[in-house]
Amino acid sequence: MIEVQNLTRYYGRHAAVAGLSFSIQDREIVGFLGLNGAGKSTTLKILAGLLLPSSGTVHVDGVDVVQAPDSLRAQIGYLPEDAPLYLDMRVRDFVSYVGQLKGMSSAEVDARIDGVLARCGLAERAEQVISELSHGYRKRVGIAQAIIHQPKLVILDEPISGLDPLQIREIREVIVGLKADCTVLISSHILGEISQTCDRILVLKDGKMAAQGTEEELRGSMGEGGQLELSIRGTQEAVVAALKAYPHTSAVTRVRTEDIEGGTIVHCQVALAADEREGLIAAIVGAGLGLRRMDEADSELEAIFVNLTQGKG
Amino acid sequence: MRGLILVAKRELGAYTNTPMGYVILAAFLLLEGLFFNAFAVGASAKASADVLGDFFYFSFGCTVAAALFFSMRLIAEERQTGTMVLLQSSPLANWQVVGGKFLSVIALITVMLLISGYMPAMIFINGKVSLSHIGVGYLGVFLAGATAASIGTFGSTVAKSQLVAVIVSGAITVALLMAWILGRVTDPPVAELWSYLSIYDRHFQSFQKGRINTEDVIFYLSLCFGFLLLSTRVLSARRWK
Numbered sequence: 001m002i003e004v005q006n007l008t009r010y011y012g013r014h015a016a017v018a019g020l021s022f023s024i025q026d027r028e029i030v031g032f033l034g035l036n037g038a039g040k041s042t043t044l045k046i047l048a049g050l051l052l053p054s055s056g057t058v059h060v061d062g063v064d065v066v067q068a069p070d071s072l073r074a075q076i077g078y079l080p081e082d083a084p085l086y087l088d089m090r091v092r093d094f095v096s097y098v099g100q101l102k103g104m105s106s107a108e109v110d111a112r113i114d115g116v117l118a119r120c121g122l123a124e125r126a127e128q129v130i131s132e133l134s135h136g137y138r139k140r141v142g143i144a145q146a147i148i149h150q151p152k153l154v155i156l157d158e159p160i161s162g163l164d165p166l167q168i169r170e171i172r173e174v175i176v177g178l179k180a181d182c183t184v185l186i187s188s189h190i191l192g193e194i195s196q197t198c199d200r201i202l203v204l205k206d207g208k209m210a211a212q213g214t215e216e217e218l219r220g221s222m223g224e225g226g227q228l229e230l231s232i233r234g235t236q237e238a239v240v241a242a243l244k245a246y247p248h249t250s251a252v253t254r255v256r257t258e259d260i261e262g263g264t265i266v267h268c269q270v271a272l273a274a275d276e277r278e279g280l281i282a283a284i285v286g287a288g289l290g291l292r293r294m295d296e297a298d299s300e301l302e303a304i305f306v307n308l309t310q311g312k313g
Numbered sequence: 314m315r316g317l318i319l320v321a322k323r324e325l326g327a328y329t330n331t332p333m334g335y336v337i338l339a340a341f342l343l344l345e346g347l348f349f350n351a352f353a354v355g356a357s358a359k360a361s362a363d364v365l366g367d368f369f370y371f372s373f374g375c376t377v378a379a380a381l382f383f384s385m386r387l388i389a390e391e392r393q394t395g396t397m398v399l400l401q402s403s404p405l406a407n408w409q410v411v412g413g414k415f416l417s418v419i420a421l422i423t424v425m426l427l428i429s430g431y432m433p434a435m436i437f438i439n440g441k442v443s444l445s446h447i448g449v450g451y452l453g454v455f456l457a458g459a460t461a462a463s464i465g466t467f468g469s470t471v472a473k474s475q476l477v478a479v480i481v482s483g484a485i486t487v488a489l490l491m492a493w494i495l496g497r498v499t500d501p502p503v504a505e506l507w508s509y510l511s512i513y514d515r516h517f518q519s520f521q522k523g524r525i526n527t528e529d530v531i532f533y534l535s536l537c538f539g540f541l542l543l544s545t546r547v548l549s550a551r552r553w554k
Binding site for chain 1: 315316319323326327330331394395396397398399400401402403404405406552
């Protein structure tokens with residue numbers, strides 16, 4: 001469905017995306033994960049035919065985004081982070097207008113619009129003026145405009161930002177439902193959401209691919225040793241220095257301190273590249289620190305995300 | 314063509330769904346009526362053809378100014394509110410976007426001219442003017458309004474905000490209105506060029522007197538085409554950025 005090869009995009013002299021390559025299969029829901037400035041939105045804009053790449057190639061359903069942008073745009077539904085809405089229009093009129101902009105005839109729009117509005121939970125709001133809608137309903141209208149023309153690819157940039165938990169759950173159901181008809185790309189900062197919604201995750205860091213795969217595969221990429229939770233008596237500087245000095249440590253994260261009588265306990269998580277816990281214990285004790293607790297941490301997506309985007313640190 | 318009509322209909326909807334269109338229309342019609350009553354009709358006796366000529370003088374100014382205000386939001390507002398992405402991510406050509414938006418302002422100008430028709434109608438009923446004089450005068454005002462709309466469209470395309478848009482297009486329009494002054498203070502052949510570019514002094518006065526000059530019609534149409542082409546080029550250059 002999507003083939004991206006060596007995609008690079010400069011803003012001035014800064015490379016927002018640098019040599020990105022990946023492929024996405026038909027009817028997959030893929031999540032783009034990364035810190036602010038990682039290149040997620042830039043990549044999605046290029047895929048949506050809104051930005052020209054500085055170099056590299058992007059093919060969507062066999063069509064080159066640079067060579068044939070118009071035919072591509074008719075096949076793509078795009079929702080940017082801030083839903084682009086004409087606030088003075090009624091929901092039905094707006095979605096209908098966007099459908100026609102995408103090349104649908106009035107008859108085609110009429111045949112499809114009720115189903116789309118119902119799918120996005122907008123059936124009862126169809127005649128309401130968009131400016132009167134809540135943030136959550138505006139997001140739904142944004143999704144409705146992105147899918148009205150039955151696109152092969154739907155791109156949703158931060159579709160759940162600013163929503164409350166109930167709205168997130170409702171939007172999630174809408175997004176998962178899209179998989180039956182099209183490929184969906186999502187970028188989000190809400191890691192749990194990516195985990196629950198997406199089949200596969202692409203992690204971007206500084207415009208490059210830090211990792212890609214399913215959540216399980218990303219967990220595996222953290223190393224054979226997995227993630228350990230440690231509580232160590234000593235100063236934060238000494239503990240972090242000792243852990244980082246250990247050769248099998250791939251990352252030290254979630255560092256926090258707890259003051260106790262006569263000293264400090266440092267709590268943290270350590271990702272090991274190999275299952276060398278005995279060596280780690282020896283290294284901690286050898287550094288004159290007191291190991292109070294060592295336990296296996298749950299490798300949640302957040303931990304994976306921090307490790308992949310911050311590296312050893 | 315379908316895309317162009319779609320965009321034009323949406324723009325007209327934006328004017329009718331919000332007070333802005335009505336406010337601009339009412340303000341300039343009120344102004345035009347006041348000028349007509351105070352200066353065109355005036356207190357002293359005048360030939361009805363002169364009254365009609367004066368009406369078209371004020372109608373020219375009000376229509377041109379209204380066209381600039383109508384067109385300031387066309388692209389600048391889409392950019393400000395982030396809705397430009399809807400047009401950019403659709404398979405519409407840039408000329409359809411520019412053309413559709415321009416067409417919506419033309420429709421509004423037409424409505425404005427139609428409503429202002431009661432003034433020449435009064436002159437026609439109470440005085441002695443020909444229908445052709447009224448028709449030719451309105452043709453001139455319409456062409457001048459369309460030219461201002463194209464300049465306004467260009468201003469809205471290059472500016473990031475509506476305020477800047479109306480300032481840019483206002484400055485271009487004033488420059489074209491005042492070009493005759495430059496024509497007087499510069500040497501030939503530049504003087505001739507400035508003089509030729511004067512949208513009122515050189516090209517409107519014949520319409521005001523009820524005469525159609527083909528050169529004037531071509532001049533207004535050329536300016537319209539030129540500014541719309543420029544707008545399309547600017548939009549194309551910015552589409553991928």
